[in-house]
Amino acid sequence: MTWLELQRNTDSSKIVTIEKVIDETPTVRTLVFTDELLSKVLPGQFAMVWIPGVNELPMSVMVYQETTKAAFTVRRHGLASTALYSLQAGDKIGVRGPYGNSFTIKQGKLLLVGGGTGLVPLMRLATFLKKTDDVTIIMGAKTKQEVFFEHLANKLLEHNKHKVLAVTEDGTYGESGLVTDVMQRLLREDAFDAVYTCGPEKMMHKVVQIAFEKKIHVEASVERMMKCGMGLCGSCCFGDVLTCKDGTVFDGQYLLTNKEFGYVHRSKSGILENY
Numbered sequence: 001m002t003w004l005e006l007q008r009n010t011d012s013s014k015i016v017t018i019e020k021v022i023d024e025t026p027t028v029r030t031l032v033f034t035d036e037l038l039s040k041v042l043p044g045q046f047a048m049v050w051i052p053g054v055n056e057l058p059m060s061v062m063v064y065q066e067t068t069k070a071a072f073t074v075r076r077h078g079l080a081s082t083a084l085y086s087l088q089a090g091d092k093i094g095v096r097g098p099y100g101n102s103f104t105i106k107q108g109k110l111l112l113v114g115g116g117t118g119l120v121p122l123m124r125l126a127t128f129l130k131k132t133d134d135v136t137i138i139m140g141a142k143t144k145q146e147v148f149f150e151h152l153a154n155k156l157l158e159h160n161k162h163k164v165l166a167v168t169e170d171g172t173y174g175e176s177g178l179v180t181d182v183m184q185r186l187l188r189e190d191a192f193d194a195v196y197t198c199g200p201e202k203m204m205h206k207v208v209q210i211a212f213e214k215k216i217h218v219e220a221s222v223e224r225m226m227k228c229g230m231g232l233c234g235s236c237c238f239g240d241v242l243t244c245k246d247g248t249v250f251d252g253q254y255l256l257t258n259k260e261f262g263y264v265h266r267s268k269s270g271i272l273e274n275y
């Protein structure tokens with residue numbers, strides 16, 4: 001299917017059946033289902049996922065090695081994500097989308113910095129890169145048992161010159177510390193052509209600042225409260241833009257002018273809250 005055909009099919013709401021559940025960590029699971037449209041989304045795009053009887057949540061669309069299959073990788077958190085995480089093979093969910101823009105594909109020496117389920121759009125991005133690109137992925141987690149996608153990232157980049165660096169805050173696996181510490185070290189040692197990031201907003205804010213100061217093109221995928229997912233309700237407003245329609249991907253130059261980035265977001269009732 002071409003991208004034009006994908007666009008025409010956008011917002012094709014449907015019910016899909018979960019075919020496989022993969023335990024990634026004690027709190028993160030990947031749910032696999034068949035959907036040709038979602039299997040081909042651009043890196044950074046998301047879907048709205050209806051958990052029957054509970055709620056609807058925005059979820060980045062995860063890659064899966066079989067064509068026509070797509071997936072969501074969900075962390076158990078509040079009511080809706082825990083309900084999604086608890087579904088089994090054979091259960092049904094509603095999906096609509098894809099929504100949002102996508103990362104700009106640059107070439108050369110690329111750095112991908114992700115934390116937690118923020119790695120989901122970065123895994124898809126890895127599948128869009130040229131085989132000639134030299135790719136480094138920094139993946140952050142609090143502790144060893146929360147590290148996931150390390151094997152997958154190596155597999156997706158097996159034909160590239162690449163490095164996958166796991167970083168844990170408690171030092172129980174990989175490098176010890178924060179992803180931004182490792183990023184700063186890499187940038188001192190090497191020149192990069194572009195940086196892409198997705199994860200906790202404080203982390204992304206630091207990543208964007210570091211890259212911007214070094215004059216490296218940087219893009220981040222920003223999360224806000226989403227209801228319609230398609231630019232109608234305004235619940236995802238982020239300064240002067242709508243995250244679902246104008247984003248979720250924004251470049252560093254814009255992000256550093258948006259006073260909400262890294263500092264405040266809106267609650268479910270629309271009130272501004274500090275991060």
Ligand SMILES: Cc1cc2nc3c(=O)[nH]c(=O)nc-3n(C[C@H](O)[C@H](O)[C@H](O)COP(=O)(O)OP(=O)(O)OC[C@H]3O[C@@H](n4cnc5c(N)ncnc54)[C@H](O)[C@@H]3O)c2cc1C
Binds near residue numbers: 078227
């Ligand atoms: C574009 C996008 C992609 C996302 N991709 C993933 C993913 O791949 N995997 C994953 O585990 N999570 C992802 N999330 C987060 C996910 O949508 C939920 O926010 C999270 O799972 C918590 O939901 P909850 O209802 O269980 O938590 P609750 O306890 O009800 O809410 C906790 C917090 O979750 C956030 N939240 C709740 N509902 C929404 C909503 N409708 N829209 C945005 N934020 C909300 C708010 O910050 C809220 O304060 C994504 C969010 C966005 C905006």
Ligand code: FES
Binds near residue numbers: 227235236242244
């Ligand atoms: S979620 Fe409704 S406008 Fe973005």
